[in-house]
Amino acid sequence: MPITDRELCRETIRRTLRQRAKDTSDALSIATATSEIWLLMSAQLTPVIGGNGVDAILRRSLYLVSAAFPWLTSPDEHVDHESLPVRISVRFAGRDSVVVEQASCSFLITFTELLATLIGNSLTRRLLASVWVAAPPVVEQEKIS
């Protein structure tokens, strides 16, 4: 079965999160990794689409992801690209690491795909290229498997 661009992109995001979390499975490491990835994404995007633009996609992404992970959002809480890392630490703390990893991946994937819907795949790839961890070379992949 051919692997689509979208699947590759999702796999890249999962791989980046795992590597940043150093393959540990505790919620704190995943929260830290998510925050680090977010800071890199935000740094790449705010100059181009502005802080308000990033915030608009961020809020929409959290809204969409909260259908599966309602604990990620709270109706009264204001969130923007600068306050997100603190919010992630608070929200992820004490939760099951598997659920936290799923929520984190889901959020990062939703944000990226939403961005791509708005500004196109190629520009999204271009802007966020430095954020993601590249796939290991084929030989190494084979060795691993």
Add this chain to the structure above:
Amino acid sequence: MSQKVGIARLATGVPGLDAILGGGVPEFSLNLIVGAPGCGKTTLAHQLMFAMATRKRPALFFTALGEPAMKMLRYQQQFSFFDPDKINESIRFVSLGEDVANGAFAQVLKRIAHEVEKVAPALVFVDSFRSVMLEAQHQSEGPGSQQQFIQQLGMQLLGWETTTFLIGEYASPTSPPPIFTMADGLMSLEQSVFRNSMVRKIQIMKMRGQATRPGMHTFRITDEGVVVFPAVDVRDDPSRGTLARPRERTQKRLAMGVPRLDEMMGGGLPSGYSLLVAGPSGSGKTILATAFLVEGVRRGEPGVIVAFEQTPSQSRTRTIDDLVRAGSIGLINTRSLDLSMDEVIQHLITLIDRMKATRVVIDSLSGFELAVAPTFREDFRESLFRMIAALSNLGVTVLMTSELEDRYNDLRFSPYGSAFLTDAIIVQRYVEVKSCLKRVMAVVKVRASVHSNELREFEIDDGGIVIGETLSEYGGMLSGSPALTPVSSANAQDRP
């Protein structure tokens, strides 16, 4: 020592723009791109940036838009010039939106300075600069402060050795803001809607140190971005490069492809002449034009036809279609109703150059008038004059057809009063003889050449136009109802 400062000009990459700018944008200049919302300022700015930016000549694009930068990027990507691979390599976007909304002039200036020092760009774009200005007014810093800001920014940008483009919606040219005075270049864009057609125009109001092409020039926004159609200047020195190289008029005469017509014209149509073929509907103008092109192909003289008919397959002969398909002649066929004359001329010149054409047919002027946007119809005659002059500069021989109502109380050649513009005229008419409609043709004028002054009867058969003899027995031909001359009448009575 009096050596002049050499100013390099940057090619803009926008088709037709360098021609009206006078060679490109001066390096290290401060330029304004102004116009009402929706007239294409941001598209032009992006196109300039993507064309001009390279790794060695990086660009910084500051967005301080009323609309979100995200929307701008979304829509600009639809154009073929938008190359995502250049983003963050030779092109960097910097959003000033929050600084503009929250800060003051000083803060914005500081931010621009910081980014410019960091990236050291050769090209700087600020879109929209007016957003910055308006926000400053809200911050109550006053017009004095604005001017100060503009002067500071202008000086800084000059010091940074950048070529700068400020994009904005500046309202009244009668009370121009101070930035207009400071700017080295000023490009004004506008769009006007008249009836159901929309026309875009660009004017280079200022470009220091170089001779720009004055006046308004039409442009179109296509999938490739902005395409400018420089207005043909009839005073032009063709060597300036807006028109293709001029070809010398020769003593050569071109065969018309209709037996006996060359003889009527005094040996054919002189090369480089413009010929008007006028006549009522169905009189055979297109057939004559076709014969002219076919004869050209036969003699190795490629041609181009510009057709403006709504149903070309019906009105053009199959012969033309076959020759177009075979690549022997070029065809410009448009049913668009919002063209400008300059756009047509531009396409025509390109095709003439590509085909190395020496014969051009415009069929017909009536269709042409309908195809141009209503706003240009008032100037149709003047535009026609410019077109003929442009084609004359190229040295091609032009045949234009003109639909004419048959009037039997005057002798008219064109509803556009364009007869004097052309070097030669052939007129076709219907006359009634013995309750039959007959066609007659006359060569009215061939400048600086002897020609027949006879009204010849002609017929159209499967092979084309067949020119016969004069209807010498009849007089009053132009009245539409010729009568037998007295001599002919007497002879007729004498006959048994």
